[in-house]
Each structure stands twice: as structure tokens, then as C-alpha cells.
Amino acid sequence: MAGRKSSASNIKMPDVNALFGLEEDTGRLSEKVEDIAIDQLHSFDSHPFRVLDDEKMQETVESVREHGIISPLLVRPGKESGYEIISGHRRKRACELLGLKAVPCFVRSMTDEEATVTMVDSNIQREELLYSEKAYAYKMKLDAIDRVKGRPKKEGQVVPDYLGKKSTEVAAEGSGESYKQVERYIRLTFLIKPMLNYVDEKRIAFGAGVELSYLESEVQELLCQTMQRLCVFPNLAQARKLKESGREGKLDENGMEIILSDEKPAAQAVRLQRKKLNEYFPAGYSAEQIEEVIYGLLKRWRFEQGE
Structure with a gap:
């Protein structure tokens, strides 16, 4: 009947946050911020995102200098010592450049899979990411989802089956990209x-x-x-x-x-004046010889420029 919603519309599709238990709860909202020594903070294992001392880093440095760390880092206790950064590698680097000795952090106990999903989701929408960064980030997230899918987090607990959703569909959630595009990014890791x-x-x-x-x-x-x-x-x-x-x-x-060597579509013809070309070639060069040299130089130039 027109205007009537199907029963399927009442089904709430489980998402990646439900799978890993990453929704905010009252316990996490009351989480305390701790100042942790910078030398106790370690990068996430196989962190796929670059941390460069570039212009954007300088902007972060100036922001921290003026306002401090507005959003504390998210870390988890290290497996051997110190703390592993889940979110905030760039902020930590900015503090290092400013000579700060400690950084405000949220400390949260997380499984490897929970930490991986959170790390990827907190970085994946940055505009300046390389194709390779997104490729390996999505691969890490997908691997984490595949490891936990079907495995109870607690004894007797049933893990969602996503009502037929693919793992890549779950991995794409929150990224702003389709699961097909996520699959294409992951292909680049090959x-x-x-x-x-x-x-x-x-x-x-x-x-x-x-x-x-x-x-x-x-x-x-x-x-x-x-x-x-x-x-x-x-x-x-x-x-x-x-x-x-x-x-x-x-x-x-x-x-x-x-x-x-397949020919590409021809562009509009360009005419070169022989008088100007004579400034660069010996008088005895034929048109064919000049053309061969020009094409060779252009091919080398295009290759070096990456065009």
C-alpha cells in the first residue's frame, strides 16, 4: 500500500562501531585526561599515514603554540611499555617540535581490532592523503573486521552477521566512499x-x-x-x-x-617555425632529424615530469 513502510525499514543494520563496541557510553564520556611524557608515546604498529614536517605541520605547531592541545591524543597501554598512539600522531609531533615534555591523552584499553578501526577512521578523511596511505589503511581496517567477524567478543555473545553485508561495506562506513571504491583502493596494495x-x-x-x-x-x-x-x-x-x-x-x-606503443588520440597540430629551430640545430639537419630529436627530448621530459 502506498505510503506504508515495509517491516525491513524497522531493522537497524549493525555497523562497524557496533561490531567493535566503539559507541560512546557513559563510562567513556567520563574518561579522564592524563599528561603522558612524550618519550612514553609510540606510533601505532604499521601506521599507514605520513607524519611530515611540512607546511601543514607548521600550521599545527602554531595552533598548539597558541591554543595548546585542544583535543587530547587517544592512546592505549603498550604491550611491553609506554603507550601506543591510536589517534594524534601529528599532534604528538607538533609537541615534539615545540619542545614539550608531556602531552594530554585519553588512555583506553582496546583490542588490536578496535584500535585499528579507530586509528583508520580518525585519519581516513584527511584531504591530503596519498593513494597508498588510503589503500593500506582500508586494508588494515578490512583485516581487523575479517578477524573479529563471527568471533564472539565475550563467551556466549553472538557477533552480528550484518544481514548479508560484505566486509568491505562495513569497512567503507564512515569514510564517505562506496564499498566498491574501498575495494579498488585495497587493490593498490597488490x-x-x-x-x-x-x-x-x-x-x-x-x-x-x-x-x-x-x-x-x-x-x-x-x-x-x-x-x-x-x-x-x-x-x-x-x-x-x-x-x-x-x-x-x-x-x-x-x-x-x-x-x-599504442597510439593515443592525436591532439591539435602545433606548428614550429624553422627559423627558430635553426638556433638549436646544425644547418645540415633535415626536418626528420630535427623531429626525431624533439620527440626524444619531449618523451624524456614527460617521463621525468610524471605527466
Whole structure:
């Protein structure tokens, strides 16, 4: 009947916070802030986010200098000694640069899975993140969800099954991105380091990087060598051809050269005046020789610029 809500609309879908017990409760709202010595604070194990002494860090330093730490760090007791930072690595670094000896922190006992989810969620929406940072962060969160899914947190407790939701759907919650996009980010973790660096530097587009991630590591190594030798980076269409050839087991160095040499759509013609070119080339150079030199220089320049 029109206007009537189905019974399914009354079902509350369990989310990642419900799974890990991360909702705020009265106990946590009354949590006390403790001043902890900086040398007792350690980075989260395999922390995927960069902490750089860049312009944004200087802004954080100035903010802390003027206002102090407005939002205390979130830490948990270390497994051996000190405390492991869950949220606040950049704030801790700003305090170090200011020469502060202690930092205000919330101390919370958390499992590895709870800590991982909280660490990722507190950083994942930063605008300046590299593709690799988001890729490994989502992978860490997904692994944490997969470890705890179906495993009771307490004896006799039933863990939610998400009513058919995929683990990647749960991992995407709160990120502002679809689970399909999260899956694409995680694919990047299958790239070898040089290839992932090219994606971070935007020499290889994100979509092309996802396609190349399906190639075996040794094939990626050979592809990197071929790209460097030819001074080219694959576009999306070429990456898809490379992926397909790799899947069929037909991708060797010769095949890579053929695919990477595929012509791209021609741009509008540019005319160069011979009079100006003569300033840079010997008088005996033919038009073909000049063209060959120019294309070679442009190819090298484009490769070095990452365009």
C-alpha cells in the first residue's frame, strides 16, 4: 500500500562501531585526561599515514603554540611499555617540535581490532592523503573486521552477521566512499612499491593502477623496467590490455612494448617555425632529424615530469 513502510525499514543494520563496541557510553564520556611524557608515546604498529614536517605541520605547531592541545591524543597501554598512539600522531609531533615534555591523552584499553578501526577512521578523511596511505589503511581496517567477524567478543555473545553485508561495506562506513571504491583502493596494495609510487605521484592514474594490480609481481617488475626503458606510462586503456594479456599468460616484454606503443588520440597540430629551430640545430639537419630529436627530448621530459 502506498505510503506504508515495509517491516525491513524497522531493522537497524549493525555497523562497524557496533561490531567493535566503539559507541560512546557513559563510562567513556567520563574518561579522564592524563599528561603522558612524550618519550612514553609510540606510533601505532604499521601506521599507514605520513607524519611530515611540512607546511601543514607548521600550521599545527602554531595552533598548539597558541591554543595548546585542544583535543587530547587517544592512546592505549603498550604491550611491553609506554603507550601506543591510536589517534594524534601529528599532534604528538607538533609537541615534539615545540619542545614539550608531556602531552594530554585519553588512555583506553582496546583490542588490536578496535584500535585499528579507530586509528583508520580518525585519519581516513584527511584531504591530503596519498593513494597508498588510503589503500593500506582500508586494508588494515578490512583485516581487523575479517578477524573479529563471527568471533564472539565475550563467551556466549553472538557477533552480528550484518544481514548479508560484505566486509568491505562495513569497512567503507564512515569514510564517505562506496564499498566498491574501498575495494579498488585495497587493490593498490597488490602493486609492487615502484608501481605504487608512480600512482602516488600521479604518473599512473588511479584507475590504471587498479588494473595493473592484477598482474603478478614478477610481471610488474618487468613492466616497470620496460616503462623506464621506453619512457612511457600506461594509460587506462593500455593498463586494461596489459591486465588481459597477463590473465591469458601472454604478456612478455615484447607484448608490453606493443601495448605501450599504442597510439593515443592525436591532439591539435602545433606548428614550429624553422627559423627558430635553426638556433638549436646544425644547418645540415633535415626536418626528420630535427623531429626525431624533439620527440626524444619531449618523451624524456614527460617521463621525468610524471605527466
